[in-house]
Amino acid sequence: MTPSPWASYPAESRGRLHPEPSDARRGPRDAFQRDRDRVIHSIAFRRLRHKTQVFLAPDGDHFRVRLTHSLEVAQIGRTLARALGLNEDLTEAICLAHDIGHPPFGHAGEDALKAAQQETGGFDHNGHTLRVLTRIERSYPDWDGLNLSWETLEGLAKHNGPQRHPGWALRAVDAQWPLALDSWPSLEAQVAALADDIAYDNHDIDDGLRAGLLTLDQLMALPLVAQGWTAVRARWPDVAPDRLARELVRTQIGTMVNDLLAETRARIAEAKVDSADAVRATPYALVGFTAGMREAERDLKRFMYANLYHHPQQLTAAAAARDVVAGLFAAFRAEPALMGEGWGDAPTDEPDRSRHVADYIAGMTDRYAVARYRAVIGPVDMPDGL
Incomplete structure (x- = not known):
């Protein structure tokens, strides 16, 4: 598809902080x-x-x-x-x-x-x-x-x-x-933000159902989901419900994508933007859902917080995770040498010392954080796999 006038063009980039010569040896990118x-x-x-x-x-x-x-x-x-x-x-x-x-x-x-x-x-x-x-x-x-x-x-x-x-x-x-x-920011950045919402709104439903923390009956309390489920069941009336769950998720993603495209095109036309800089000069978001979809998406988020993210099983695991991170921070801040080569030479003054320790911990994977906690502090009760 031919790029639109309001797109970002690499040839018009504001560049990089550190100028780099073009290097064709690394490909025509x-x-x-x-x-x-x-x-x-x-x-x-x-x-x-x-x-x-x-x-x-x-x-x-x-x-x-x-x-x-x-x-x-x-x-x-x-x-x-x-x-x-x-x-x-x-x-x-x-x-x-x-x-x-x-x-x-x-x-x-x-x-x-x-x-x-x-x-x-x-x-x-x-x-x-x-x-x-x-x-x-x-x-x-x-x-x-x-x-x-x-x-x-x-x-x-x-x-x-x-x-x-x-x-x-x-x-x-x-x-x-x-x-x-x-x-x-650019329309590309605005698209990325809404793509994030669409992805986790729907894929977390898939994972919640798979984990047994959500049920289809619970989800039917949401009109957006109920509407999608009705459409899916109408197409495959003889297929077992558990096999249709992912079809529901795909249908819902498509519905949200189509709504966003229609609304965004209307906003772009109304704003009459003709460049990426004109997008930045617009004092409101040009990428977004219709009012109805925006409210439905907020309802879905509220439902997910109440029934999945704040599920008792999730809260128990989260409390243990916070203890691991807090324990590591206290230990490393008190004795930076415990962080090992490349990180143990920490600043002595604040806030640089604490930020250095946080940089180290933030880079950890879940399993490495637990392993370091067990090595530096002691046993900790965490889910299997950690």
């Missing part, structure tokens, strides 16, 4: 293709395969982890970008990288790091994503970070909208290379 590839080849991206999405140490190989979630977000993001005439490579780069800053154990781990750093600025996984990509990853001889393009970093910083009160990590990145935090 443009700036956004290189960004996507750098994310995929990074150590931080590989570690996502052992970081929690919803379930800690899921009993079985069929549940999602942070890596598979990121791949599914990228798949939905590419579909949306292609339909809207946007740059698919930039969209994919943002989708793939958006969760790189998550610590072990998902939001439970983030809550523990936030509490541990309460006096030193807190912790935010989105700000940490930018910190990883601009500082902590060290794959290149001439600079720290992956030296991604301005458009990719801007999209990651603002994929959920303008950042008018950024945390310390994001402020530090912005001070080094201003990302216009108070404006809306």
